[in-house]
Amino acid sequence: MDNCSCGARAIYTRKYEGNSYCASCFKDQFEKRVKRTIREHSLVGKNEVIVVGLSGGKDSSVSLALMKKIFGERPDIRIIAVSIDEGIEHYRDKSLEVTKSLTRKLGVDHYIVSFKTNLGKSIDDVMAARARGENKNLNSCTFCGVFRRYLLNRASRELGATKVCTGHNMDDEAQAVLINYLKGDLKRLARMGPSPAMVKNAKFIPRIKPLRDIPEKEVALYALITKAGNYWGECPYVSGIRFEVRDFLNDVEAKHSGTKFSFLRTFDAMLPVLRETATRSGLPEITECETCGEPCSGEICKVCELLDKLDVNLAPQETLETELVK
Amino acid sequence: MKIKIAWLEEAKEMETSSKTVLGILKELKINPEIVLVSVNNEIVPDDSPIKENDYVEILKVVSGG
Ligand SMILES: [Zn+2]
Ligand SMILES: [Zn+2]
Numbered sequence: 307m308d309n310c311s312c313g314a315r316a317i318y319t320r321k322y323e324g325n326s327y328c329a330s331c332f333k334d335q336f337e338k339r340v341k342r343t344i345r346e347h348s349l350v351g352k353n354e355v356i357v358v359g360l361s362g363g364k365d366s367s368v369s370l371a372l373m374k375k376i377f378g379e380r381p382d383i384r385i386i387a388v389s390i391d392e393g394i395e396h397y398r399d400k401s402l403e404v405t406k407s408l409t410r411k412l413g414v415d416h417y418i419v420s421f422k423t424n425l426g427k428s429i430d431d432v433m434a435a436r437a438r439g440e441n442k443n444l445n446s447c448t449f450c451g452v453f454r455r456y457l458l459n460r461a462s463r464e465l466g467a468t469k470v471c472t473g474h475n476m477d478d479e480a481q482a483v484l485i486n487y488l489k490g491d492l493k494r495l496a497r498m499g500p501s502p503a504m505v506k507n508a509k510f511i512p513r514i515k516p517l518r519d520i521p522e523k524e525v526a527l528y529a530l531i532t533k534a535g536n537y538w539g540e541c542p543y544v545s546g547i548r549f550e551v552r553d554f555l556n557d558v559e560a561k562h563s564g565t566k567f568s569f570l571r572t573f574d575a576m577l578p579v580l581r582e583t584a585t586r587s588g589l590p591e592i593t594e595c596e597t598c599g600e601p602c603s604g605e606i607c608k609v610c611e612l613l614d615k616l617d618v619n620l621a622p623q624e625t626l627e628t629e630l631v632k
Numbered sequence: 633m634k635i636k637i638a639w640l641e642e643a644k645e646m647e648t649s650s651k652t653v654l655g656i657l658k659e660l661k662i663n664p665e666i667v668l669v670s671v672n673n674e675i676v677p678d679d680s681p682i683k684e685n686d687y688v689e690i691l692k693v694v695s696g697g
Contacts, residue, residue: 319677326677364693477694526693527668530675552694556665 318527322564329531336528340372340516347500349514350469353382357462357511358471360387360409360416362401364526365473367408367535369517373471374412388461388628390454391420393428397539406631408535416631419461421453423627425609426618433543441615446543449612456609457626460600462511464625474515477522480566481551483573488547496584499577507592509601521566598622635682638689654678656688666694 310316314328327335344350356377358370370387377383389405392398402418409416422428429450436442462470479498486495500518517525529535558565594600595607599622602608613620637646639660650656653669653676664678670689671680682688 315674316677317675319679321678329675522694523665523668526691527675530668530691553663556663556694559665560663 317531318524320524322567332524333528333531336520336524337372337375339519341376343500343519344376344514344516347514349500349516350377350383354468355384355386355466356469356471356514357386357388357458357465357467358414359458359473360389360405361473362389362404362408362535363473363539364529364535365475365478365517365522367404367473368525368529368532369471369473370408370414371412371532371534372516374414385414386465386467387414387416388458388465389416389418390457391418391422392450392454393420393422393430394541394543395430397541401539404535409631417461417465417628418631419457419626419628421457424457424623425453425613426620427613427616429543432616435616444612444615445546447546447548450543452608452612456600456607459509459511461626461628463509464628467511470511470513472513472515473517473525475517475520475522475525476566476570477552477555479515479518480555480570481548483570484551484555485547488551492580492587493584496577496581499574507601509594510592633684635685636687638687640692648682651681652678653680653682653688656682657690660690662690666692668693 308316308319308326310326310328310331312328312331314330316326317329318332319326350356356373358366358373360366360370370385373385377385387405387409389402391402406416420428422431429446432441432444432449433446436444436446458470483495483498486492486498500515520528555566555569592601592603593605595602595605595610597606597610600607600609606614633648635646635648635656637644637656637660639662646656648656648659650659653671654664657664657667657669657678668675668691669678669680670676670691671682672687673689
């Protein structure tokens with residue numbers, strides 16, 4: 307076991323490069339890499355309002371703490387946290403408490419947007435209905451993800467955001483790339499990558515992922531040593547291909563270190579060509595949903611389509627109902 | 633030798649011939665990619681040595697959503 311190059315006791319060895327780090331050098335190096343990702347892909351410019359999606363998990367907690375640390379002193383940049391409450395008892399209620407104490411500690415304005423208030427149903431409601439035999443073919447992660455992205459984008463826009471920042475790490479990205487390959491979803495693949503591109507619509511707030519170059523294990527280590535996040539709860543409803551892909555990538559990584567890293571680098575290198583190909587085969591036209599007015603590629607958006615399937619009849623709202631955390 | 637191990641909210645004694653953290657993880661069939669390990673309450677790299685009576689805590693760090 308090697309010491310850190312500074313001489314202190316190492317807490318971590320990055321296998322694919324062979325270097326060992328003490329807690330303090332690891333933390334410095336981590337922050338440098340995130341700053342480099344932000345700079346290389348011009349993720350943040352001047353005069354920005356950045357909404358950080360905050361779930362209470364380690365990834366989003368670390369991304370909020372770092373955005374605040376890096377940009378908190380800039381007078382032209384405002385950081386706001388937004389948490390989505392899907393209504394999952396024993397999971398989201400606990401993690402929401404974690405988010406509140408973090409934003410109080412960091413002194414960041416924090417809003418909570420609930421499924422139940424704004425879309426008429428919590429995930430628990432939907433799952434209970436499914437247990438009774440309704441909408442059997444709906445995958446919980448699919449509609450949960452669709453609802454969550456919709457509310458986060460819309461709430462961010464209503465708060466005046468110029469960017470939406472998420473906690474996606476290298477593992478999340480590698481999994482998403484592989485899943486889209488396996489599904490043959492070229493259009494979605496072309497929309498990935500470090501900087502937002504392709505879909506340009508004033509109602510879509512561009513997304514940034516400052517942790518995208520950092521493996522999940524290192525995000526966890528940073529969360530532990532900086533005490534930015536220490537909630538490790540898992541959603542009780544998780545299922546599907548993502549978890550098979552996650553295990554597969556981790557199995558390969560354990561035997562051949564650096565695999566996830568090179569997989570994602572290769573993808574990034576191919577991205578310009580991918581985007582060209584996807585554009586040539588025609589991009590979906592962005593229209594506005596006839597029911598709710600949100601941007602979509604069709605007559606009605608995915609959210610309104612799913613709500614219809616779930617028999618929810620909602621009067622269209624001018625703005626979302628949000629709760630400001632005190 | 634005997635060590636004490638904590639994994640998935642369960643702590644127990646374990647008899648092992650492994651000499652490193654990585655050896656313990658292999659023995660328990662845990663992928664090192666998904667955990668952080670502390671020995672006697674200090675986070676350590678995977679190739680750290682293990683000795684008699686060590687308290688080895690394994691924390692699962694990959695998320696599910
Ligand atoms: Zn050091
Ligand atoms: Zn709609």
